[in-house]
Amino acid sequence: MTGILYHGQPNGPSFTVLAAAFEKGVDLERRPIDLVAGDRHSAALPHPIEVDQSIEGEGPVLVVGDVAMTDSVFLACYLDDIGTGPAIRPADPYARWQMMAWCRYVIERVAPAAAALGNAAAPPHTVPAGIASADLAARWTDAVEGEADATQLADSRTKIVQAVEKIEAQLADGRDWLMGDFSIADLESFAWLAxxxxxxxQAFVASPRVDAWEARLRARPAVAQALGLATVPNPEAIWAPGPEINRWG
Incomplete structure (x- = not known):
């Protein structure tokens, strides 16, 4: 057993890490928690600053020995290094930069938009106790009180449309996966867009390449295994507050 993974439903950042672990054949002790109920802030989990101040918001936590790690893309990189399955990051330095730049785009633009829209559609019921990050506590309060800003929600919908267009363009040369070979970029993009x-x-009305890409991804055994861990009929509709919406467009 390599470590303990505390995770939510297979959606958003929890999906990325679960699927990456299965892709890499990493044997983790999985401990499901209810992110929407605020379980991540309970005393049952370790709370180093890297967890409490994570910019990802309500993401999974991986504990290895006495070290707790978080943030889905970086956890997937860690799993890529320790796992035995085929690589999920390019070996070429420039191609690896491209993948990480793509993931940063998803983290900073797509993920905040998706989380904002998801929370507006299905607000959490209460703000959990024990949230160390003032920024995250404010996002929880806004979500619970239905204080979604109409302008931000409109901008978030635009960002989702743009993300789908970006993937459609990336696949236009006939490649199966975003970076050519299957990678973390595929997992992270699907995690927030599903x-x-x-x-x-409306973002998916004219996106045949995106539709085919998603079908290929869902057909991967590791992805199907991750999605199969859902304990609700529609895990893609389960959202807890995510990254903060950036302030500069």
Whole structure:
């Protein structure tokens, strides 16, 4: 057993890490927690500053020995290094930079938009106790009180449309996966966009390459295994507050 993974439903950042672990054949002790109920802030989990001040918001936590780690892309990189399955990061330095730049785009633009829209559609009931980050506590309060800003939500929908367009363009040369070979970029992009089909359907009206890409991804055994861990009918509709919406466009 390599470590303990505390995770939510297979949506958003929890999906990325679960699927990466299965892709790499990493044997983790999985401990499901209810992110929407605020379980991540309970005394049952370790709370180093890297966890409490994570910019990802309500993401999974991986504990290895006495070290607790978080943030889905970086956890997937860690799993890529320790796992035995085929690489999920390019070996070429420039190609690896491209993948990380893509993931940063998803983290900073797509993820905040998706989380904002998801929370507006299905607000959490209460703000959990024990949130160390003032920024995250404020996002929880806004979500619970239904204080979604109309301008921000409109901008979030635009960002989802742009993300789908970006993927459609990336696949235009006939490649199967975003970086050519399958990578973390595919997992992270799907993680945040899967739930947007119901909330921003106009983004997917003319996206045949994206549709085919998603079908290929869902057909991967590791992805199917991760999605199979869901304990609710529609895990892509389960959202807890995510990254803060950036302030500069």
């Amino acid at each position: 739930g947007m089909r119901a909330l921003v359907p």
